[in-house]
Amino acid sequence: xxxxxxxxxxxxxxxxxxxxxxxxxxxxxxxxxxxxxxxxxxxxxxxxxxxxxxxxxxxxxxxxxxxxxxxxxxxxxxxxxxxxxxxxxxxxxxxxxxxxxxxxxxxxxxxxx
Amino acid sequence: xxxxxxxxxxxxxxxxxxxxxxxxxxxxxxxxxxxxxxxxxxxxxxxxxxxxxxxxxxxxxxxxxxxxxxxxxxxxxxxxxxxxxxxxxxxxxxxxxxxxxxxxxxxxxxxxxxxxxxxxxxxxxxxxxxxxxxxxxxxxxxxxxxxxxxxxxxxxxxxxxxxxxxxxxxxxxxxxxxxxxxxxxxxxxxxxxxxxxxxxxxxxxxxxxxxxxxxxxxxxxxxxxxxxxxxxxxxxxxxxxxxxxxxxxxxxxxxxxxxxxxxxxxxxxxxxxxxxxxxxxxxxxxxxxxxxxxxxxxxxxxxxxxxxxxxxxxxxxxxxxxxxxxxxxxxxxxxxxxxxxxxxxxxxxxxxxxxxxxxxxxxxxxxxxxxxxxxxxxxxxxxxxxxxxxxxxxxxxxxxxxxxxxxxxxxxxxxxxxxxxxxxxxxxxxxxxxxxxxxxxxxxxxxxxxxxxxxxxxxxxxxxxxxxxxxxxxxxxxxxxxxxxxxxxxxxxxxxxxxxxxxxxxxxxxxxxxxxxxxxxxxxxxxxxxxxxxxxxxxxxxxxxxxxxxxxxxxxxxxxxxxxxxxxxxxx
Numbered sequence: 001x002x003x004x005x006x007x008x009x010x011x012x013x014x015x016x017x018x019x020x021x022x023x024x025x026x027x028x029x030x031x032x033x034x035x036x037x038x039x040x041x042x043x044x045x046x047x048x049x050x051x052x053x054x055x056x057x058x059x060x061x062x063x064x065x066x067x068x069x070x071x072x073x074x075x076x077x078x079x080x081x082x083x084x085x086x087x088x089x090x091x092x093x094x095x096x097x098x099x100x101x102x103x104x105x106x107x108x109x110x111x112x113x
Numbered sequence: 114x115x116x117x118x119x120x121x122x123x124x125x126x127x128x129x130x131x132x133x134x135x136x137x138x139x140x141x142x143x144x145x146x147x148x149x150x151x152x153x154x155x156x157x158x159x160x161x162x163x164x165x166x167x168x169x170x171x172x173x174x175x176x177x178x179x180x181x182x183x184x185x186x187x188x189x190x191x192x193x194x195x196x197x198x199x200x201x202x203x204x205x206x207x208x209x210x211x212x213x214x215x216x217x218x219x220x221x222x223x224x225x226x227x228x229x230x231x232x233x234x235x236x237x238x239x240x241x242x243x244x245x246x247x248x249x250x251x252x253x254x255x256x257x258x259x260x261x262x263x264x265x266x267x268x269x270x271x272x273x274x275x276x277x278x279x280x281x282x283x284x285x286x287x288x289x290x291x292x293x294x295x296x297x298x299x300x301x302x303x304x305x306x307x308x309x310x311x312x313x314x315x316x317x318x319x320x321x322x323x324x325x326x327x328x329x330x331x332x333x334x335x336x337x338x339x340x341x342x343x344x345x346x347x348x349x350x351x352x353x354x355x356x357x358x359x360x361x362x363x364x365x366x367x368x369x370x371x372x373x374x375x376x377x378x379x380x381x382x383x384x385x386x387x388x389x390x391x392x393x394x395x396x397x398x399x400x401x402x403x404x405x406x407x408x409x410x411x412x413x414x415x416x417x418x419x420x421x422x423x424x425x426x427x428x429x430x431x432x433x434x435x436x437x438x439x440x441x442x443x444x445x446x447x448x449x450x451x452x453x454x455x456x457x458x459x460x461x462x463x464x465x466x467x468x469x470x471x472x473x474x475x476x477x478x479x480x481x482x483x484x485x486x487x488x489x490x491x492x493x494x495x496x497x498x499x500x501x502x503x504x505x506x507x508x509x510x511x512x513x514x515x516x517x518x519x520x521x522x523x524x525x526x527x528x529x530x531x532x533x534x535x536x537x538x539x540x541x542x543x544x545x546x547x548x549x550x551x552x553x554x555x556x557x558x559x560x561x562x563x564x565x566x567x568x569x570x571x572x573x574x575x576x577x578x579x580x581x582x583x584x585x586x587x588x589x590x591x592x593x594x595x596x597x598x599x600x601x602x603x604x605x606x607x608x609x610x611x612x613x614x615x616x617x618x619x620x621x622x623x624x625x626x627x628x629x630x631x632x633x634x635x636x637x638x639x640x641x642x643x644x645x646x647x648x649x650x651x652x653x654x655x656x657x658x659x660x661x662x663x664x665x666x667x668x669x670x671x672x673x674x675x676x677x678x679x680x681x682x683x684x685x
Contacts (some may be wrong), residue, residue, distance in 0.1 A: 027240065029239040029240065029243060034235060034236075034237075038234075041234075061239070061240060061243040062243065065243045065244070065246060065247035066247055068240050068243045068244040068247065069221055069244055069247075072223065072224045073240035073243075073244070074223060074225065074238055074240045074241045074244075074265070074268070075230075075236040075237065075238055075239075075240055075241075075269070076236060076237060076238075076239040076240045076243075077236060078236075078240060079233075087229070088229065088231070089229050089230050089231070090230075090231045090232075090233050091230055091231070091232055091233065091236045092232050092233040092234035092235055092236040093233070093234040093235050093236065094233045094234055095233065095234035095235070096233045096234050099231055099232070099233040100231075100233050102231065103231030103233060
């Protein structure tokens with residue numbers, strides 16, 4: 001049976017929610033236009049809002065299918081915010097920047113214009 | 114899961130007429146309805162309201178696939194966590210964890226939580242495909258279950274994407290050649306809440322759980338099965354400690370092997386009433402009678418006789434407990450307890466109201482397959498309550514099942530009145546091969562039991578009404594008294610017999626007297642004859658003496674005459 005939570009690794013030591021450090025994991029399936037767009041969108045958002053305090057891990061499910069169950073991945077692309085807690089899942093190609101910021105709790109929902 | 118009954122198809126055998134390959138579910142009865150199983154390499158939809166047993170059906174399909182047919186499977190659960198699922202089905206005898214560890218089964222719990230998901234643009238469900246593909250590859254699965262995939266609709270807001278992806282998923286399942294079971298919750302006005310039946314059109318099965326008169330019956334119906342014939346009715350099924358069992362309903366034709374072997378009724382007098390000396394093996398016997406006519410006792414005799422032959426018997430009791438029956442029939446000299454201890458007899462006692470008709474039927478069906486008896490007694494069938502048509506249909510299936518299994522069935526039926534127009538009996542009699550009526554005759558301030566054979570197919574039988582008594586050594590049929598006054602029973606018979614005895618005695622005395630009288634007269638006549646003869650002799654003697662005297666006289670006379678003549682001649 002596959003565990004509900006991933007046990008292969010965890011966030012880097014010393015990083016926790018207090019420091020405002022973001023540990024993100026992006027799940028994609030192959031090098032499709034949509035996954036490349038998602039990667040580019042994520043990099044842009046992070047550079048703009050989280051410069052210097054983020055880490056991104058990209059996982060290609062076609063190469064590591066075993067990892068899909070761990071983070072309960074159904075849709076791709078899925079961005080998982082492993083830190084700060086709680087765990088958040090953002091699906092889609094991240095083209096809607098406002099929703100990405102809300103999803104990552106960088107901006108409150110009320111702030112969305 | 115119980116293995117398939119011997120007389121039904123196995124995983125590989127299919128009706129010759131089917132071109133569609135099928136995968137057996139291993140659920141007894143279900144495969145017969147599907148004429149082999151679910152379509153191989155295609156998705157099938159099992160839908161129904163909550164609590165219908167959809168998940169259990171799906172799990173059974175997988176577990177049987179892995180254990181009976183060597184086809185590993187993947188269970189993708191969208192509702193229950195893997196641990197919960199394993200615990201739930203463990204209570205029904207499935208060791209899910211064991212199968213997972215043996216690499217025959219993979220279980221993946223897909224959690225869909227709307228609140229955790231933020232949609233930020235275009236996406237697809239490739240992740241689901243990846244997970245499914247990975248799980249399938251990890252065990253080499255041939256069967257998969259998606260339980261209940263409609264949960265996805267609560268997790269994603271873009272139903273257009275979802276529908277497109279579901280269509281792709283089912284195409285993918287077909288491409289991979291996976292035999293899939295997809296469960297769906299019953300929706301308003303359609304089979305599933307989100308119209309899954311649009312996508313899965315190969316085989317759709319509807320489960321139902323209905324409560325009528327406070328009794329719940331689970332039913333199943335094959336709504337469609339593309340490319341194959343299938344049973345079209347609603348079929349009841351049973352979920353209990355040993356999983357799902359279904360009663361295969363009356364097969365389309367009445368076609369079964371028949372036996373010419375005759376089994377004794379266990380009552381010598383009753384055997385004598387049947388020319389063959391008993392009933393045919395595998396036939397059905399109805400024993401109907403009013404209260405207290407000894408239906409259970411006669412049935413017990415039948416069972417005892419079978420046990421004596423070393424055959425196994427099953428007693429379904431609906432009014433008495435096993436202990437009560439054993440105790441009660443001991444009074445007629447039958448020791449059924451000993452048969453139970455010897456493993457030849459099994460009692461299954463249940464209150465009729467415990468389940469619905471179908472449930473009883475399914476339970477009996479399963480028990481018979483398990484114990485494999487050669488004689489089954491159901492005591493009494495009149496305990497089944499319900500619309501007469503339903504009772505009739507249920508019993509028809511039971512009779513049919515027993516016959517096809519070659520089991521001799523004895524059914525007792527309690528009659529309310531002694532009249533012949535009793536609905537239950539009438540409706541059932543056509544199903545039965547033999548029918549024994551037990552009756553009470555009330556006359557002269559006493560009650561006597563009589564029985565007669567209404568019918569016994571394939572065997573000539575006595576047309577006599579016979580009185581029977583329950584003695585310490587069993588049921589005893591008494592030779593009928595048939596006299597000028599008709600058939601007499603009880604003390605009327607006894608007094609009539611006594612009267613006849615007295616008459617016979619009188620006749621015997623008369624005859625003796627007459628004989629003595631004639632003897633006396635014969636002697637008197639003989640005496641007379643003797644006297645007459647003596648008289649005759651005396652007279653004869655007398656006559657003879659006279660004759661002699663006459664002759665002597667003659668001689669003297671003639672001598673005198675000569676002397677006279679001489680004298681005369683000399684002188685002259």
